[in-house]
Amino acid sequence: MLGLDGLEYHYVEEFGCKNLMQKSYGMTDISEFKEPRTVVIWSSFLAGKNLEERVLKEKELWSFKLKPEETFFSKFEKWEALDVPGFTYNVEMHKRERELLKGFFEKKNTIEDYDKVALEDYKKMKEEFFEAIGKDYEIVMGYFALADVIGHLSFGVKAKMKLIYEELDSLAREAREYADDMLIVSDHGMKAVGRFGDHSDHGFWSIGRELDLGRPRITYFYRLIEGLRKA
Amino acid sequence: MFNVVIVGHVDHGKSTLIGRLLYDSGSVPEEKLKEIREVSDSLGREVEFSYLVDALEEERKGEMTIETTRTFFKSRKRDYSIIDAPGHLEFLKNMITGASQADASILIVDVAKGVEEQTKRHAYLLRLLGMEKVVVAINKMDLVGNDQRRFEEVKDDISSYLRTVGLNPLFVIPISAYLGDNVIGRSESMRWYKGPTLVEALDSMPERAGYPYFRMPVQDVYLVRGERVYVGNVISGRVRKGDEVHVTGSGKSARVEKIIVLDGELEEARAPKGIGISLDPDPMIGRGSILWNGKGLKGVKTIESTVFCTEELKSGEELEFSCSVQEAGCKVEVFERIDPISLKRRESEVLGANEIGRIGIRLDKEVFVESFKELPELGRFVLRRKGMIVGGGIIR
Ligand SMILES: Nc1nc2c(ncn2[C@@H]2O[C@H](COP(=O)(O)OP(=O)(O)OP(=O)(O)O)[C@@H](O)[C@H]2O)c(=O)[nH]1
Ligand SMILES: [Zn+2]
Numbered sequence: 054m055l056g057l058d059g060l061e062y063h064y065v066e067e068f069g070c071k072n073l074m075q076k077s078y079g080m081t082d083i084s085e086f087k088e089p090r091t092v093v094i095w096s097s098f099l100a101g102k103n104l105e106e107r108v109l110k111e112k113e114l115w116s117f118k119l120k121p122e123e124t125f126f127s128k129f130e131k132w133e134a135l136d137v138p139g140f141t142y143n144v145e146m147h148k149r150e151r152e153l154l155k156g157f158f159e160k161k162n163t164i165e166d167y168d169k170v171a172l173e174d175y176k177k178m179k180e181e182f183f184e185a186i187g188k189d190y191e192i193v194m195g196y197f198a199l200a201d202v203i204g205h206l207s208f209g210v211k212a213k214m215k216l217i218y219e220e221l222d223s224l225a226r227e228a229r230e231y232a233d234d235m236l237i238v239s240d241h242g243m244k245a246v247g248r249f250g251d252h253s254d255h256g257f258w259s260i261g262r263e264l265d266l267g268r269p270r271i272t273y274f275y276r277l278i279e280g281l282r283k284a
Numbered sequence: 285m286f287n288v289v290i291v292g293h294v295d296h297g298k299s300t301l302i303g304r305l306l307y308d309s310g311s312v313p314e315e316k317l318k319e320i321r322e323v324s325d326s327l328g329r330e331v332e333f334s335y336l337v338d339a340l341e342e343e344r345k346g347e348m349t350i351e352t353t354r355t356f357f358k359s360r361k362r363d364y365s366i367i368d369a370p371g372h373l374e375f376l377k378n379m380i381t382g383a384s385q386a387d388a389s390i391l392i393v394d395v396a397k398g399v400e401e402q403t404k405r406h407a408y409l410l411r412l413l414g415m416e417k418v419v420v421a422i423n424k425m426d427l428v429g430n431d432q433r434r435f436e437e438v439k440d441d442i443s444s445y446l447r448t449v450g451l452n453p454l455f456v457i458p459i460s461a462y463l464g465d466n467v468i469g470r471s472e473s474m475r476w477y478k479g480p481t482l483v484e485a486l487d488s489m490p491e492r493a494g495y496p497y498f499r500m501p502v503q504d505v506y507l508v509r510g511e512r513v514y515v516g517n518v519i520s521g522r523v524r525k526g527d528e529v530h531v532t533g534s535g536k537s538a539r540v541e542k543i544i545v546l547d548g549e550l551e552e553a554r555a556p557k558g559i560g561i562s563l564d565p566d567p568m569i570g571r572g573s574i575l576w577n578g579k580g581l582k583g584v585k586t587i588e589s590t591v592f593c594t595e596e597l598k599s600g601e602e603l604e605f606s607c608s609v610q611e612a613g614c615k616v617e618v619f620e621r622i623d624p625i626s627l628k629r630r631e632s633e634v635l636g637a638n639e640i641g642r643i644g645i646r647l648d649k650e651v652f653v654e655s656f657k658e659l660p661e662l663g664r665f666v667l668r669r670k671g672m673i674v675g676g677g678i679i680r
Contacts (some may be wrong), residue, residue, distance in 0.1 A: 172323065202589070210319070211318070212320050212336045215331075216327055216331065220327045273498050
């Protein structure tokens, strides 16, 4: 499973990312949330129910952590969840990205400094991910923040975003080779605000089989994953 | 500034070519390029040129009011502005309403796919718009192993189609927009080609000679210290204090008393320039007249023209006609419909939205026009129904 933060449906189509689209793809409906917040949506995805209120009670949003038994992972015997917000998120690593984001607007660092860290973190996670899917887990979920992180300062710079989406597309292609089935989900997409990017009001899903899901809510996937496990 | 419009069938490589022109001419802002290059280096991926165009357009969003977008690049010889229309409808609408004015055009053809439907349609539209300086870029030469025979085949095809619509391409150039072959720099892989590169070809074209005679459509009249000042753009020629000028529609003539600009007065003004003029004796005219001298300005009450419709148009309809500042009521008669691909003409009393045809226009008063080729501002007109554009055309 690939959790691709901030992956935008419209760019996936425009850039023709066949491996991200897989056999069936579409948008998710996240209108039940007051705001498209990353931790809120991923937590709800994992738990199969809307956790907005509960997550927002947390003082430090990014530190919110579900217990394994609250997530669909508990349905599996051997599982791995890498860097998943609301669950196994690496708070320290991502803190650096957020500082540099703030730093850019305070003119302390450049967009390049910011992008560089985002790319480094991405590559590190990619390595860990491929190591994990080489092992005999029943299910592996890799979370990649790249599209969202780069998108925040550059969603309107298409030449750059195209590179990012191509990279994620080849990530999906390689990952698919290891798996019987693959689900790709994003919490929300993005929309351009000048050169920058803001969260959009829909997410993205795709799966490697013919399946017409229409525009499912993010909590729907809990049941889908459970079903796949039984099959 | 030399304005170039790029047209061609979808996917034949317009955006890639524009990206390449920007990139190879060093016209992409350095910072942006660096930022994009760092990501591409880090991921080990190549930047796609067609998307560089967006990186630039975004900078100019503020200036964009119409559907076409412009990007700019510099050659060793001069500054270019590239007009890129998302589709031929927008392009045509803009050309006809005067939003864009091209000095030359590039028709791009994918060498592997050859001449396709839109290639023909666009070529026909170029002709309709009186664009005579056409360069054909046969693109994606890398896909056919830079094969000269295939190039000649496509070249013959497109040249013969262009001839049937009455266009004669100035150059037909084999390029690879993707690799940059024969765009700015000469290609090592097509030594058989001896002609100019695309930019050399553009550079060799003379700027459009300005129309020499003074023409100034009056846009507005202001009262400045009790004196009536006529405001508008000098669209051609020049005017000096003391010159005698004529006023269309009134049969009157007068002397130029003052030429007024924002920060004072001028002895002389040359096109293109927005000015105010006071005249003696004051002809007491309003918006819609044209001040002129030199070669006589032609007044007409009927016009026959090929038009492009954005809405349905029927014989016998009464519409509003405008050409520059001039407005009149008119009655139209549709003669025939023209298929832009087969060029077949069929008698018809109706033109549908997005169709082309020949019509006659009977005006309820005289308007003053020039041929589009000589003075585009007075050579194109727009037809409206209750203020909404229905179609437009140019005057030959
Ligand atoms: N091999 C090769 N591919 C090219 C070349 N030029 C363009 N392409 C490819 O052709 C495809 C279409 O190119 P675009 O530049 O997007 O085409 P376009 O005419 O602008 O298309 P629209 O923007 O959809 O009107 C892209 O995948 C390009 O990478 C070329 O010289 N060689
Ligand atoms: Zn975000």
